[in-house]
Amino acid sequence: MMALMESMRRDKSTTLQEFIEKMKLEREKLSKVDVSVVSVSSGSELFMRFITLAHQELEQAADFASCREILLRRGEKFVKNMQESRKKILRSSTNLIKDGMIILTHSHSRNVLAVMTEAVKQGRQFSVFVTESQPDNSGRCMAKALEAVGVPCTVILDAAVGYIMERVNAVMLGAEGVCENGGIINKIGSCNVATLAHMKNKPVYVLVESYKFIRRIPLDNSSLPKSYLHKASVLNHGSDLELEHPQVDYTHPDNLTLLYTDLGVLPTSAVTEHLIKLYT
Amino acid sequence: MAQLSEREFIDKLRFEKYDTEQAKAEESLYLMECIVGSVHWKTGSDLLNLLRNVGTSVQAKMPWETTPCNMVQRVIKIVIDEYNTLRGENQGVEYPSLSQSMLVDPACGDLPKCTEVIPELQDRVLEAIAEQKAEIEQSQELIAAQGVSKIHNDEVIMTCGMCPLVLAFLTKAAKQRKFHVIVAECAPKYDGHPMAKALCTAGIQTTLIQDSAVFPIMSRVNKVIIGTKTVVSNGGIKTFVGAASLASAAKFYSVPLYVCTPTYKFSLMGCEEISHESSTSIIPKGTKFSPSVNTALTKLDYVPPENVTSFITNNRGIAPSYVYRQLSELYHPTSYDL
Numbered sequence: 001m002m003a004l005m006e007s008m009r010r011d012k013s014t015t016l017q018e019f020i021e022k023m024k025l026e027r028e029k030l031s032k033v034d035v036s037v038v039s040v041s042s043g044s045e046l047f048m049r050f051i052t053l054a055h056q057e058l059e060q061a062a063d064f065a066s067c068r069e070i071l072l073r074r075g076e077k078f079v080k081n082m083q084e085s086r087k088k089i090l091r092s093s094t095n096l097i098k099d100g101m102i103i104l105t106h107s108h109s110r111n112v113l114a115v116m117t118e119a120v121k122q123g124r125q126f127s128v129f130v131t132e133s134q135p136d137n138s139g140r141c142m143a144k145a146l147e148a149v150g151v152p153c154t155v156i157l158d159a160a161v162g163y164i165m166e167r168v169n170a171v172m173l174g175a176e177g178v179c180e181n182g183g184i185i186n187k188i189g190s191c192n193v194a195t196l197a198h199m200k201n202k203p204v205y206v207l208v209e210s211y212k213f214i215r216r217i218p219l220d221n222s223s224l225p226k227s228y229l230h231k232a233s234v235l236n237h238g239s240d241l242e243l244e245h246p247q248v249d250y251t252h253p254d255n256l257t258l259l260y261t262d263l264g265v266l267p268t269s270a271v272t273e274h275l276i277k278l279y280t
Numbered sequence: 281m282a283q284l285s286e287r288e289f290i291d292k293l294r295f296e297k298y299d300t301e302q303a304k305a306e307e308s309l310y311l312m313e314c315i316v317g318s319v320h321w322k323t324g325s326d327l328l329n330l331l332r333n334v335g336t337s338v339q340a341k342m343p344w345e346t347t348p349c350n351m352v353q354r355v356i357k358i359v360i361d362e363y364n365t366l367r368g369e370n371q372g373v374e375y376p377s378l379s380q381s382m383l384v385d386p387a388c389g390d391l392p393k394c395t396e397v398i399p400e401l402q403d404r405v406l407e408a409i410a411e412q413k414a415e416i417e418q419s420q421e422l423i424a425a426q427g428v429s430k431i432h433n434d435e436v437i438m439t440c441g442m443c444p445l446v447l448a449f450l451t452k453a454a455k456q457r458k459f460h461v462i463v464a465e466c467a468p469k470y471d472g473h474p475m476a477k478a479l480c481t482a483g484i485q486t487t488l489i490q491d492s493a494v495f496p497i498m499s500r501v502n503k504v505i506i507g508t509k510t511v512v513s514n515g516g517i518k519t520f521v522g523a524a525s526l527a528s529a530a531k532f533y534s535v536p537l538y539v540c541t542p543t544y545k546f547s548l549m550g551c552e553e554i555s556h557e558s559s560t561s562i563i564p565k566g567t568k569f570s571p572s573v574n575t576a577l578t579k580l581d582y583v584p585p586e587n588v589t590s591f592i593t594n595n596r597g598i599a600p601s602y603v604y605r606q607l608s609e610l611y612h613p614t615s616y617d618l
Contacts, residue, residue, distance in 0.1 A: 269602070
């Protein structure tokens with residue numbers, strides 16, 4: 001998002017059309033980089049809509065220079081909102097973690113880390129199990145970060161989720177994207193965790209910002225687009241995709257209990273309504 | 281009626297002087313009417329702060345009393361809406377662009393600034409409160425009127441304990457349909473007994489059963505209809521003790537569970553801890569009980585939204601997944617954090 005803002009500032013185009021075309025090119029360039037494609041693409045789409053949807057003000061602007069000012073200002077507001085969204089998630093999830101809870105989490109999520117840090121500051125005692133989350137071992141990074149904050153945590157094998165689930169009180173996940181039906185796209189392995197948790201009647205809480213809401217309803221895991229599943233460098237390399245391991249998977253909304261977002265605490269059925277509000 | 285002060289209201293709530301949730305809702309509306317009618321406020325923001333203080337003090341002392349807080353938030357929405365309508369008329373209509381709704385921050389807890397002094401605001405708000413009062417009074421009849429469409433002839437309906445709404449629902453339907461009701465007695469208050477008596481008086485075939493017989497009888501039941509104390513924000517309900525096992529039994533036998541609630545019971549509260557209360561009322565009088573035995577009486581039970589089929593409200597039936605939408609219509613998004 002910050003990258004988009006910078007390119008906006010540096011841009012020297014003289015008409016609105018040219019400006020929008022340039023923005024689209026920048027977005028495509030961003031998606032060619034090895035980042036979490038889902039959140040970047042949804043975030044940038046929302047950014048574009050937000051800055052160009054200031055109809056009233058734009059109509060009154062005399063020339064392109066003032067148009068550009070307006071767009072820049074709105075862009076800055078959007079970026080600021082995005083940075084504040086983590087704080088808002090913290091606010092809606094203050095009472096989520098209670099004393100004596102045993103929480104299971106998957107891979108490295110900054111939102112989950114922030115909520116747990118806040119809970120420690122409020123003096124709550126709880127313990128955490130973190131899955132290793134291969135292939136990049138991001139679970140170990142999460143465990144290190146949690147121990148630095150002072151939360152007793154244990155790293156478990158991805159395969160040990162079924163074994164550990166009976167001991168756990170709740171599952172907390174982050175998300176890379178939230179689909180229109182309330183399902184989430186997250187690091188590979190989240191589908192396992194959520195399905196097992198639902199089977200054992202454990203609540204699954206997802207902490208996610210609202211700019212990650214995407215307008216897509218995947219029917220199942222095989223209908224996820226290739227650009228989400230594999231890193232951009234792998235796609236560009238042209239190797240046989242059947243042999244590549246996917247980076248993300250899709251979790252059905254039935255397995256999730258509640259979504260804690262910067263728009264408040266939402267049940268999975270509320271996502272579609274918020275998407276409509278964000279995109280119209 | 282004399283002016284009701286906030287402290288008196290809270291004391292009355294604490295000593296449980298109110299019989300039904302409807303009485304609580306009506307009294308809290310009356311309290312807010314007094315506040316709006318008084319001269320302590322000049323701008324919309326002052327009024328909103330006064331109302332918000334009432335809400336926070338009730339919630340701080342008695343977090344399980346959700347009906348008064350719901351009414352406070354309803355009145356806050358009324359005030360904000362009336363303020364916006366009046367301001368819109370004075371300054372030319374300014375529809376907020378929908379992309380601005382991204383900037384309305386539901387989780388921030390700050391009510392919108394209403395700093396203009398508008399003389400008609402007081403009258404308009406009082407009118408709207410009076411409409412709200414009328415709605416509360418009519419809610420029982422409106423719910424009862426839906427009974428005929430929900431119950432068919434020769435059905436077996438199960439209910440638990442005493443709920444005036446369910447009683448009205450069933451007696452109204454009994455005028456046109458012939459059906460059988462099974463009432464669970466609902467210990468330790470045993471208010472299934474007066475419920476069964478009332479149903480008999482209305483000419484309905486009634487059977488009274490123990491709470492432990494709910495599961496075996498459930499296979500012969502067509503519908504379960506209960507009342508509730510609160511509907512929580514994810515679509516579940518917080519209600520009398522025994523409802524969770526009743527709902528689980530209904531789910532097991534795939535029997536639909538209907539909950540009769542008027543809109544003032546819809547709360548923004550999430551499903552938090554159920555409060556317990558220690559009491560000796562479960563022990564029959566006259567028995568000698570050793571003081572080393574701890575007795576606890578749970579106040580409320582939580583039924584998750586998966587076990588509820590539908591809510592029967594003032595004007596229509598709604599699904600648990602729609603509760604979220606209903607809440608956004610009843611209350612203003614910035615008052616969620618009271």
